[in-house]
Amino acid sequence: MNALLVLSIAGLAALFSGFSHNKKLAVIVSLLGLAVAFTVNVLDWNTAVRYYNDMIFVDNYAIAFTGVMALTMLLIVALFVDYKESVEVPNAEIFALLFFSLAGGVMLVSYSNLLMLFLGIEILSIPLYILAGSKRHTLTSNEAAIKYFLLGAFASAFLLFGIVLIYGVTASFHIETIAAYIKNANGQPPALLVAGMFMLIGGLGFKISAAPFHFWTPDVYQGSPTIVTTFMSTVVKTAGIAAFYRLFAYAFPAITAEWIPTISVLAALTMTVGNVTAVFQSSVKRMLAYSGIAHAGYLLIAFVSISSNPASSVLYYLIAYAVSTVCAFAVLMVIQHTTGSEEVDGFKGLSKRSPFLAFITTVAFISLAGIPPTAGFFAKFYLFSGAVKAGHLWLTIIAVLNSCIAIYYYFRVITAVYSEGTDSTPVELGTVQKAVMIITAVLAVALGLFPEMIISLL
């Protein structure tokens, strides 16, 4: 809760630091704000306080996910120091928008009232619509903004309608009251409530880009400035998944029979669509967009074992995914700047141009592919073993098959890195950029070696 206040004020501070003549001030203010928000957030650990007539419930779940999002954004803001792609909006305003978006994300992981869920989604999304279009004179960026805005508004309408239907039946927005109502119904929930629940699945499925609600993702991810794409595929995805999971863990645990079949099909579809389409992409940015869809599919697997509380597996997966994705995008930004392209061919000969970058790329993509000893492997392992224990063997088999497909397209980048290229000019890296890459790569390996650090948290 205090993190929410700090983030809002830090957003304003970042906004006004843009008027200063010191160009670095905005970055410094933002990094400080995020560090303070993270600290304040962690200090609340194990307190579990309810705020504002039980609108927000800051339990350990909320604190853990808020911490992940704040740290991920810290890494992304640090990347801005050496960011070269032209964003035609001043940095200070980008930071402010990122902060406001993150504030929405914090509401999404700590809500205990469906109204706060809706508000959180809106506060998260509206700055993103602007950020997606922040390369104002580029057509693809404009397309990304308008597409994201129109479809996002449509999905919000679905979400809101779902909330309305549930309120109509239970006369409450409060997720625990809804859960109590369902429990009293003795496994026979009214049809309207179930209909409302499915509309919520649609609305939230759009946010986490689950198939068949994923069609906006590739265009928006590709059109936005790369740094905004990084934010969307890490922080926003974390917020979306955490909100989705929180809803089903708190409000609908008593009627798993109603929604587990739907969610399993959704998960299988999302994984398959994401992975199979990613194989055919020549642009790494677009490939990472599809891989983001696929990862949302893997995360949905956690929902089928919801009765055994897989929250920490979800947390671990999201951390592993965020770390590897930030790392991969950091490399992609360098490639984009030096070669002017985001194609797989742009990675050719990288091992000659910069052995350091080649190594970082390898770690990032190996972790995304889920190969030991990286975090990506154990993340998948915990999710899949949870599903097997819950008796969903077929879903796990599909997931494992999909992981094999994923290895193919991730390794296409790695083989490109170690193949001969035409260009052999060495790549120069900024200090902060290099530091972010090292931190994320080290984390991707360290988390894989010591998964208990995260797994024992929730």
Place this chain on the structure above:
Amino acid sequence: MNSLNDYLPIGIQLIVALGFVVTTMVATALLGPKRKSKKKDEIFECGIESTGNARVPFSIKYFLVAILFVLFDVEVIFMYPWAVNFRELGLQGFLEMLVFIAFLLAGLIYIIKKGALKWE
């Protein structure tokens, strides 16, 4: 409240509302006399004769000012329910409203410093 039958009155209401609109529109179109002339088909039947097209691009500044107006206009609307419940909400309500206004004030300062309200 639980069965769908309870929503029947709403359904009937919907059908009646739609039915009324459709019936009256169809009836007037069928029953009414049709006398067309050039003058009658004009968009504005009186006043100065219209010239040119309404859909010409005009300065984005108008939109900006309009949107800013709506923003601060809505802000005032939020103060009415607060003012009505001022006593019940007490000190906490007052402080919350101060925070709300402070955030909007920050926005106002921002747009003035950005020069969004400068017309030239």
